[in-house]
């Protein structure tokens with residue numbers, strides 16, 4: 001079931017602090033901040049008391065003015081535009097954690113990214129910065145070319161080559177990739193398990209190809225695969241990610257910016273999937 005209406009959607013924002021409460025330290029009017037996805041997950045492990053989520057369990061940030069606790073705010077890298085910074089809290093942090101935070105991947109290892117949406121393109125940019133070999137799948141040859149221009153080493157069209165796991169195995173001399181960022185979910189998981197190496201990792205973040213499907217679990221344990229569920233990340237992870245973004249001058253790929261009054265068209269465009277990277281709503285126009 002969807003959220004009860006009226007509801008304010010969206011989980012990522014960048015904006016300017018207008019006023020601060022008496023107890024706020026280290027933030028002033030005029031400062032530029034991003035919202036964080038989990039306002040109460042500052043650091044350490046996820047725990048039941050840290051589960052509130054902006055734009056999911058709580059009202060989201062799709063508004064011109066809003067009030068947030070200081071714990072729900074973080075500073076984005078200075079060199080990014082407001083539009084670019086607005087893409088960081090959810091998709092970028094999910095990709096950061098899926099690829100680099102706690103995965104132990106080493107330069108030269110191979111990662112497979114599904115599709116060219118917001119999470120996957122950030123994952124590609126982080127993989128390239130970390131010296132990983134990145135194989136990207138997409139339904140479009142044109143998007144695969146864009147991914148290669150961003151540093152992908154190989155592309156597989158999952159429409160013309162529906163057995164993309166076989167292609168990934170071939171590209172890795174039969175060994176399999178070290179990590180898959182799984183945005184497809186149940187509909188693609190069986191192929192991801194085939195595509196990954198023995199003791200490889202699947203960072204499970206999405207379910208664009210469905211949430212439920214029968215699965216032969218022997219394929220997981222026979223290959224000693226680690227399936228790692230991921231929901232975004234903590235403030236501490238966001239700060240680590242921003243350091244890497246600054247060090248490597250990573251500019252988020254923003255496909256299109258819509259004025260907020262055209263939010264409906266923005267959601268339609270997202271649904272149609274013609275984009276690469278992120279779609280942003282501008283609340284200043």
Ligand SMILES: NC(=O)c1ccc[n+]([C@@H]2O[C@H](COP(=O)([O-])OP(=O)(O)OC[C@H]3O[C@@H](n4cnc5c(N)ncnc54)[C@H](OP(=O)(O)O)[C@@H]3O)[C@@H](O)[C@H]2O)c1
Nearest residue numbers: 094115116117118119138139205206207209230231232273
């Ligand atoms: N767990 C978390 O913390 C978290 C955070 C953010 C997002 N998510 C979830 O992660 C998923 C991706 O989010 P997003 O923001 O990147 O979405 P998005 O920008 O809408 O990504 C859409 C793209 O995914 C690709 N795709 C769709 N079905 C696919 C399939 N069967 N196999 C391979 N690629 C497929 C397509 O790429 P091509 O056009 O190139 O084919 C499509 O354009 C969503 O399910 C979202 O809800 C989870």
